[in-house]
Amino acid sequence: MNVVVVGAGAIGMLVASFIAESSYKVTVISKREEQANLLKANGIVRKNLNQTIRINEVEVMTELSNISKDSVIIVAVKYAQLKDLYASISTLPDVPLLFIQNGLAHYEEALTLPQKTIFFCSCQFGAQKLNDYTVAHRGKGSMKLAFERGNHEAFDFLQQLQLDLLPIQIEENAEYMLFHKALLNCFINPLTAILKVKNGQLLESSHTFNIVESMYNEIILAFPEVKGTLSLEDVLDLCRKTSTNTSSMLTDFLQHRPTEMDTIVGAVIERASRRGSNLPTLSTLYHLLKVLEKSGEKM
Ligand SMILES: NC(=O)C1=CN([C@@H]2O[C@H](COP(=O)(O)OP(=O)(O)OC[C@H]3O[C@@H](n4cnc5c(N)ncnc54)[C@H](OP(=O)(O)O)[C@@H]3O)[C@@H](O)[C@H]2O)C=CC1
Numbered sequence: 001m002n003v004v005v006v007g008a009g010a011i012g013m014l015v016a017s018f019i020a021e022s023s024y025k026v027t028v029i030s031k032r033e034e035q036a037n038l039l040k041a042n043g044i045v046r047k048n049l050n051q052t053i054r055i056n057e058v059e060v061m062t063e064l065s066n067i068s069k070d071s072v073i074i075v076a077v078k079y080a081q082l083k084d085l086y087a088s089i090s091t092l093p094d095v096p097l098l099f100i101q102n103g104l105a106h107y108e109e110a111l112t113l114p115q116k117t118i119f120f121c122s123c124q125f126g127a128q129k130l131n132d133y134t135v136a137h138r139g140k141g142s143m144k145l146a147f148e149r150g151n152h153e154a155f156d157f158l159q160q161l162q163l164d165l166l167p168i169q170i171e172e173n174a175e176y177m178l179f180h181k182a183l184l185n186c187f188i189n190p191l192t193a194i195l196k197v198k199n200g201q202l203l204e205s206s207h208t209f210n211i212v213e214s215m216y217n218e219i220i221l222a223f224p225e226v227k228g229t230l231s232l233e234d235v236l237d238l239c240r241k242t243s244t245n246t247s248s249m250l251t252d253f254l255q256h257r258p259t260e261m262d263t264i265v266g267a268v269i270e271r272a273s274r275r276g277s278n279l280p281t282l283s284t285l286y287h288l289l290k291v292l293e294k295s296g297e298k299m
């Protein structure tokens, strides 16, 4: 089997490098020739949590069109980058797909694709791209997988890898899994992006802790059904586990790229508002970040 990872960014390189330690062939798709050449020359260099370095060779291609028939695809681009991929993915209806994005907006879109087999994933770990071929693992956490349709065994191989640093957890309901992760991101991503701090720093100040706690109380009031599966401790635990990570939203913000605010925070605010609830603290952060994003564009 050929495991194709589309997008050689933080998560794509990290996941590809772990899978490349198995007997499976791993092909990474980078749309930039320059990055493709660097990956071919250097492999993926992974900085582990304990600061050791691991180098894994992978195949590298710049387009999806030539992948072999025995492939499965892991889509590891940002939400906004998905739309440019849908056309090429649509030409491969028999190839199973796994979407790795944070947020909610891609869920419905993915279901309109002709793909027979679709899975979704929620990453509870952190990754940071250090250069075009080097990635740092920033926090051990599970890779949650949920089957949506088609062949439910297509990604069983990930579980069978039994990788200590990439534990796989199977979830029953893909949409709920994505919603649950979007809520977790709401506590961490906007605040880290606005304050330009790493995830763990949110716990170091009583002020940021109070903001996280207020958001938690407001979210539980709006979505009381999640209380059993999402405690404030779960939020703090994710901050601790990924304490050295620069959240994906802060990374986008620092690089003046569009953030995933709308598919994560905007989508949660909209769900709450459909129930007649507003989330004042989260909404304030949302609007603040929108203003900062706009002023950043002008800089
Ligand atoms: N980083 C993290 O710690 C975590 C991230 N996530 C989620 O994972 C997803 C990916 O995030 P992350 O890895 O951080 O993002 P990155 O921006 O680091 O990676 C995305 C990569 O996809 C590449 N890409 C974009 N379009 C294409 C294309 N058409 N073909 C091939 N490659 C393409 C980009 O290339 P280029 O840069 O050249 O545009 C980039 O290298 C996001 O939804 C994020 O929210 C989830 C948990 C943790």
Ligand SMILES: CC(C)(CO)C(=O)C(=O)O
Residues within 6 Å of the ligand: 102, 123, 124, 125, 126, 127, 185, 188, 189, 199, 238, 242, 245, 246, 247, 248, 249
């Ligand atoms: C898990 C976490 C919070 C890691 O930073 C993440 O999902 C992100 O950065 O988007």
